[in-house]
Amino acid sequence: MNYKVGKSSKGDLNEAVSEATLGLKAPKLILFFSNVEPFEEYSKKIKEKFQSSIIIGSTTFAGFCMDGAYKNSLMVMGIEDGIECYADILEEVDKYPLKYIDRVTKCVNNFRDKSNTICFEISTALISCEELVLSTLNSVLDEHKIPLFGGSAGDKGKAEKTMVSFNGIVYQNTCAFVIIKNLSGKITLYRENIYKKTAHYFTATKVDTRNRIVYEYDNKPAALVMAQALNTTVENLPKYLDSYPLGRIIGSDLYITANQMVTKNNGMSYHAKVYNNSKMVLLEPDDYKNVINETIATVKKEVPNPSLAIMVNCLARSMLFEADGYLNEFAKNMGNALGNYIGFAGYGEQLRDQHFNQTMVLAVFE
Numbered sequence: 001m002n003y004k005v006g007k008s009s010k011g012d013l014n015e016a017v018s019e020a021t022l023g024l025k026a027p028k029l030i031l032f033f034s035n036v037e038p039f040e041e042y043s044k045k046i047k048e049k050f051q052s053s054i055i056i057g058s059t060t061f062a063g064f065c066m067d068g069a070y071k072n073s074l075m076v077m078g079i080e081d082g083i084e085c086y087a088d089i090l091e092e093v094d095k096y097p098l099k100y101i102d103r104v105t106k107c108v109n110n111f112r113d114k115s116n117t118i119c120f121e122i123s124t125a126l127i128s129c130e131e132l133v134l135s136t137l138n139s140v141l142d143e144h145k146i147p148l149f150g151g152s153a154g155d156k157g158k159a160e161k162t163m164v165s166f167n168g169i170v171y172q173n174t175c176a177f178v179i180i181k182n183l184s185g186k187i188t189l190y191r192e193n194i195y196k197k198t199a200h201y202f203t204a205t206k207v208d209t210r211n212r213i214v215y216e217y218d219n220k221p222a223a224l225v226m227a228q229a230l231n232t233t234v235e236n237l238p239k240y241l242d243s244y245p246l247g248r249i250i251g252s253d254l255y256i257t258a259n260q261m262v263t264k265n266n267g268m269s270y271h272a273k274v275y276n277n278s279k280m281v282l283l284e285p286d287d288y289k290n291v292i293n294e295t296i297a298t299v300k301k302e303v304p305n306p307s308l309a310i311m312v313n314c315l316a317r318s319m320l321f322e323a324d325g326y327l328n329e330f331a332k333n334m335g336n337a338l339g340n341y342i343g344f345a346g347y348g349e350q351l352r353d354q355h356f357n358q359t360m361v362l363a364v365f366e
Contacts, residue, residue, distance in 0.1 A: 001082030001184055001307040001365065003027075005065050005340045009073040013038055017045045020076040024050070027078035029085050029178060031310070032057040032165075033344040034074045036155050039163055040170045042074055047168025053078070054087045056176045057165035058122045061154040061315045064343030066335025068328040069318070077342040082307065086110045087178035089166045090136060093129040094173055097136040104140040107179050114144050118187050118363055120310060121177035125152035125162040125347035128212060130355035131273050133175045138353050146179065147352055149189055149361050151312035154346035157319055162347065185366025188303050191351050192295045192360040193256060194317065195245060195283035200229040204278040212260070213269045217280070221266035229282050237262055242316065245358050246270070249279040256283065258316060258357035271348060271357045288320075292330065296337040299364060308365040311343030316358045318345040338364065 008019035020032075030050060034042050036059045043057055063075030086107035090097040111117060119141055123133050130152060141148055153162035166176040180187075202225060206216035217225040227234045230244060241259035248255045257280070258271040274280065299306075311334065321327040335341065349359045 002080040004078050005342050006076045013041050016074045020074045024078040027053045027080050029079045030055045032076045033060040033063040035072050043165040043168050043170050055167050058153040059163045061318050061345035064331040066340050069331040082183050084181040085178050090175040093133050093175050094127040097132050117146050117181040119148040119179045121150035121175050122164050123152050123175040124172050149363050150350045151346045152348035154315045182365045188364045190362040194286050194288035194291045196286040198282045198284050200282035202280045204274050207276050209273050212273050213267045214274050215267040222268040223262045223266040245283050247281045247283050255354050255356035256358045272355050299337040303364045306364045309338035309341035310363045312349050313345050313360045314358050315345045
């Protein structure tokens, strides 16, 4: 597979695009990530330079590659060959993405052979659209056994504004997706969780699914139940919320659901939907360096010769690593397993039919 990953921190946007795309000739697919402020200009300039390429971009907290983690920079991956791919957008994703389902069908139908194929998607964040996006995409992908992975766009971490870009045009309230077939082998998907279960399990008994609020666990006020589990008061609960997310249990799988805040009437709001009768468990931080080393060892064993990799690393994880002075080391360590990869940090992660938080997802191409 012939591809390049480039980056630039230059203040002059023309120079930044030139540096980050150096060596790219006529890529089939370009993925790019940058901070919010120059994002629209980057979108235009990259499209002007590569008019026949599929180009998908997202705002991010940080961009990742084998050289490290980069904030306030432009990160670009251009894939020249070794893949077949088709892309489009879903619009009005907070309400009616289903109106655009024909675009998904059209992309899928372009493939004669759908083996070793995945869908990579990025949605604008902060509008609670992810579950609607997943159900729309998967209603087509599932029947063709095409797995999905992706993330929600990011920003500096202050929940101000996120954007995605498709072929030079910048969108809000949109999901950009690309369906990629690896012509040289399999694609393996990974999901990494750096939290572990505590002894505190609950069942959601009164929920507002649409607004991602749980009012009651086990028929008691949700914030009160959480405060008791953490041996604190409802007033002091907010200071625990970032470090103690919840796990939504589905069969033998556990998906992290990040706390947003305590709502009125002692409810709890979240960054992913919790459904009525969901089984939940309170989580606590694990030794994340150990977990990451295990992931690296697993990837190296299962895909010893990766040709390409795309990573989505949650914004909350990225901020935690940054506070610990580990963010750059994390990005470089991942390069030991993945080679020259690209990654971004946003407000949520998606894998197959689930949206969750505070997680890393990876697609590794043989």
